[in-house]
Every structure is written in C-alpha cells, then in structure tokens.
Amino acid sequence: MxxxxxxxxxxxxxxxxxxxxxxxxxxxxxxxxxxxxxxxxxxxxxxxxxxxxxxxxxxxxxxxxxxxxxxxxxxxxxxxxxxxxGGRATPVQGKSVNYAAEAAMKCGEAAFLVFLEQCHGLERPLTDDKAAQKLRSLLRITSRKELNNDAAAAERWRSLRAAYEAWRKAGN
Structure with missing residues (x-):
C-alpha cells in the first residue's frame, strides 16, 4: 500500500x-x-x-x-x-493485455497465494503449481491461455483479480 x-x-x-x-x-x-x-x-x-x-x-x-x-x-x-x-490495466499503444501472463505472475506472488488460501480454500503448502491449479478450477478453464481467447474467462479473471485487490486494500 x-x-x-x-x-x-x-x-x-x-x-x-x-x-x-x-x-x-x-x-x-x-x-x-x-x-x-x-x-x-x-x-x-x-x-x-x-x-x-x-x-x-x-x-x-x-x-x-x-x-x-x-x-x-x-x-x-x-x-x-x-x-x-473496467477495473483492468489499459492496453498501451494498441497492445492487448496478456491475462495469461498476468495470472501466471499472480500465482508467483506470496500475497496472492494467501488470498487463495483464505478466500478460496487453497491448501498448504502454498506453491505456485497449486495456485495455478486452483486458479484454473476457480476460472473454469483448462489452461491460462484461455484467459486471452475467451471473453467470459477473461471477465472471470478480472473479477477474481479485483477481489484480490480489494482484499489487499482491506489490509490483508
């Protein structure tokens, strides 16, 4: 903060x-x-x-x-x-947002892992792989690449990301 x-x-x-x-x-x-x-x-x-x-x-x-x-x-x-x-980063110079890469980076953040644990039942030990698996389950996707190709999946990702940001701003 x-x-x-x-x-x-x-x-x-x-x-x-x-x-x-x-x-x-x-x-x-x-x-x-x-x-x-x-x-x-x-x-x-x-x-x-x-x-x-x-x-x-x-x-x-x-x-x-x-x-x-x-x-x-x-x-x-x-x-x-x-x-x-729209609660998301604005693309720069016409480039589209790479939600798959963004989600992969979030899965490597310790705070995001704690968020998944506290709010979505991610079990310990908190690892990047377990976070990626939980993310695919929550977003109803089989691959993070779908976040760039499926508008509904992208919207679910933006919603989850917004919930995470709100959770962080609340002091968690």
Whole structure:
C-alpha cells in the first residue's frame, strides 16, 4: 500500500471517529469556540485566541464538513476511474493485455497465494503449481491461455483479480 493510501486510510479513520457530530461555531460574548453536537450531547472542542483570523476560525469550524466532502469526491473519482478502465490495466499503444501472463505472475506472488488460501480454500503448502491449479478450477478453464481467447474467462479473471485487490486494500 502506498504512503498516500495509508494517509487516506488514516484520514478516513479520524473522520469516522468523530461519529458524525455536527461542529458549530459558537460565542458567549467573551470568546469564540467550536462545539461538537452529537444527538443531545454537546462538547466544546476548542476555544480560539482573540488573534485568530475569521478565515482561520471558519476553516477550523468547517473542517469535518470539508473532510467529508473531500472523501466523497475521492470515492467518486476512484469509482469513475475503475469504471472507465473496467477495473483492468489499459492496453498501451494498441497492445492487448496478456491475462495469461498476468495470472501466471499472480500465482508467483506470496500475497496472492494467501488470498487463495483464505478466500478460496487453497491448501498448504502454498506453491505456485497449486495456485495455478486452483486458479484454473476457480476460472473454469483448462489452461491460462484461455484467459486471452475467451471473453467470459477473461471477465472471470478480472473479477477474481479485483477481489484480490480489494482484499489487499482491506489490509490483508
């Protein structure tokens, strides 16, 4: 997982930890502060120094709303990117994707072997050959070459690959 993906995950966790509380800019005449309201509970989150600018106060008071908006925009962008690419690599300069080679490489990845074990019952010891056999069974093919020639088999491979990527992104 990239450093940016880790930071994005942390941002999501921090945002979720707020529990959907509504942040309100408040004043009692003597000072300006932000309150978090969650149901009937209200908690003062922070008090502002008299030297704080209106822009700084506004930015801080609206931070949860802005973070929520940005996370929704990121989610929409990710979804749009996945839909436009069909969840697969885009061929370069008119060359077709070699799913057979891609599947062979995945069968050599330790994380993919663990995915097959945890999600599809691959038995130990985890070997490339056992992974290839499990892959052929899952995809209902007799040879990985079929992934390049059979559209339905290719779609099954893309679906399995997407499940694997989701499994990895979930921290497995």
């Amino acid at each position: 990239s450093a940016e993906a880790i930071e994005l995950r942390k941002a999501r966790q921090r945002f979720a930890a707020l529990g959907g509380a509504e942040w309100l800019l408040s004043s009692n005449g003597a000072e300006t502060f932000v309150e978090a309201r969650n149901g009937l509970d209200t908690v003062v989150v922070t008090h502002f120094d008299k030297a704080a600018t209106p822009e700084e106060i506004d930015f801080f008071a609206n931070a949860p709303h802005m973070i929520g908006l940005l996370l929704r925009l990121v989610d929409r962008a990710i979804k749009a990117a996945n839909q436009s690419s």
